[in-house]
Amino acid sequence: MALLLDLLSFAMLLGGVFLGISGAVGVIRFPDFYTRIHAAGVTDTLSAGLILGGLMLQAGLTLVTLKLAFILMFLWITSPVASHALARAAMHSGWHPRLSD
Amino acid sequence: MDKNVVLVVFAKILVPFILLFALYVQFHGDFGPGGGFQAGVIFATGIILYALVQGVDRAMAVMPPAVLKPMMAIGVLLYGGVGIASMLLGGHFLDYGFLAHDPIHGQHYGILIIELGVGITVAAVMMVIFYAFMGEQN
Secondary structure, three states: OHHHHHHHHHHHHHHHHHHHHHHHHHHHHOOOHHHHHHHHHHHHHHHHHHHHHHHHHHHOOOHHHHHHHHHHHHHHHHHHHHHHHHHHHHHHOOOOOOOOO | OOOOHHHHHHHHHHHHHHHHHHHHHHHOOOOOOOOHHHHHHHHHHHHHHHHHHHOHHHHHHHOOHHHHHHHHHHHHHHHHHHHHHHHHOOOOOOOHHHHOOOHHHHHHHHHHHHHHHHHHHHHHHHHHHHHHHHHHHO
């Protein structure tokens, strides 16, 4: 059982790290502002969920897990709202998405 | 303000939690990571977020500059007052052990009051600096 939990949490941690790194690559490689915040915002949400979920499996049913759950909840609230505010501010200041040419 | 519905609603949800977390960092500082400086900055962050989303006028209604200016001095006075009090009770400056009969209790009270003073001053100064920048812009 402990081995199973460890394997599951390692898989989740690795998946989260992979998503985080791919988001970072996307931020550097994507062509314009909107695709970049798309890469950052979307991967951050799932990567934080996977990493914190893996840590919760490591912590077991303790107060630490509750705190991690709160962190996850606040990340899931703030990260999309921050992306939304960025995109909105860019659109508002007349920065239009690059369309296919 | 009517267009930024998402920001307004989520700031409304988040601000109380930010203020609560600041108080947690303040009073949990002698057991875990945290303390007066961090707590003051987090508290000011909550008010600054409110000011950014709702407008500075409404933030000034919550935390008027006329209240913040005395708060800056009260924090320093608390800090210095604890130091002077421990001198009057027979110790050195900021010698917390003399604040109560039991030196361990005295140190506990001393660090809590000192950190409260630091927190009040830092929160007030951060908000005053923010108001000063916003006033410059208008």
